[in-house]
Amino acid sequence: MIEKKISIGIAYYWSPPTRARKAGCPVLPEALGTDYGAAKQRCDDVLNPHYRAWLAKGEEPGVPQAMRGTFDWMVATYKVSPKYTKLPAETRSSYDRMLKMVSVLPLKDGRTFGTLTLASITPGAADKLHDRIKVNPKGGERIRTAVLAMKVCQRAWNVARRSEPKAVPSDNPFQKMDIEYKAKTTRLFQYDDLQKFVAAADAAGEHSIGTAAMIAFFWLQREIDIIGRLAWSHYRPSDAPHVARIIHHKTGEVVDLPLYDDDGTALWPDIMQRLDSSDRHGTLIVTRDTADRFKGVRLPWKKRHFLRQVAKIKTTAGIDPEIKFMGLRHGGTTEGADANLSDAQMRALSGHRTTAALLRYAQASTQQRRIGARLRRNARTKGGQTSE
The missing domain is CATH 1.10.443.10 (Intergrase catalytic core)
Known part of the structure; x- marks a missing residue:
């Protein structure tokens, strides 16, 4: 969303990047009026999710399309589903961070986790993934992040399975992992x-x-x-x-x-x-x-x-x-x-x-x-x- 100064104040507009428009992005520029709250809600709830769904298909130049049947492909399939696009913007942003963290995790042979085929991801592989993620780059623990990442992977797998039952195995390796996180009690403002x-x-x-x-x-x-x-x-x-x-x-x-x-x-x-x-x-x-x-x-x-x-x-x-x-x-x-x-x-x-x-x-x-x-x-x- 961008803003422009007009005679009566500030008006808001939405437009995809030029490179996306040249690539045939179907989400067209739109005038959103002068009410910031209404304009932002339109962007958060409709325009940005549709644009991200288009991006997830790899149709913008420079965004490679993931090979069918891989973890990255499964994530892209999940992101075009209403189960994802209808989530609040802040929730989608959090899920995006978790899925990207998993996707780019380097493997011993030089590949990333995202390139693995779904059929090769076993419950044991999911357990090892969890153990690696719960240790942050500085050596400390990030248990809450690791638990959330596994929950999001589990959700993405189940949603993709409903859309692509022939390409997504029925056994979800991220289920029944027996992991828990007890959130800290939020300190209260009296x-x-x-x-x-x-x-x-x-x-x-x-x-x-x-x-x-x-x-x-x-x-x-x-x-x-x-x-x-x-x-x-x-x-x-x-x-x-x-x-x-x-x-x-x-x-x-x-x-x-x-x-x-x-x-x-x-x-x-x-x-x-x-x-x-x-x-x-x-x-x-x-x-x-x-x-x-x-x-x-x-x-x-x-x-x-x-x-x-x-x-x-x-x-x-x-x-x-x-x-x-x-x-x-x-x-x-x-x-x-x-x-x-x-x-x-x-x-x-x-x-x-x-x-x-x-x-x-x-x-x-x-x-x-x-x-x-x-x-x-x-x-x-x-x-x-x-x-x-």
């Missing part, structure tokens, strides 16, 4: 941490980052959606001015969060007051806090730059550097669990589809255990069954 962070962000002139943190904690939206898609049209939208429309692009869930209680009391006074008093600098709510010196407008944050600034603000605020920005969403969800909300109530707020997904965010806490113990005690003593 409400007190949030207040210190926002104060430090404002003092540093990074008002937008403080706003992003509050949205993540209170409205439980993911970072990529906050800095790249959340528009002013989602806050008090014209068709529902008493809600904040939070869209979780990863799952496709749309949550209309009410802004007021039945008696008219504000339900989110901290963030509502901040947004209602904020100046608007374009379609997105969260943009950089200074105008670009060349374009004269406030541009959207890039993820890496945004996270670097977040790290600086945490240091200034005296917040543990191990607490990541994602800890805000986890912290807000856990606050709901501490408040004794039911799973259904928390899912209604967070947009999680299942309780299993919710529980990865709503961490067990001392407060929840205290409430549980209190309820058990009350149930025990209500009938006078103890000496209390």
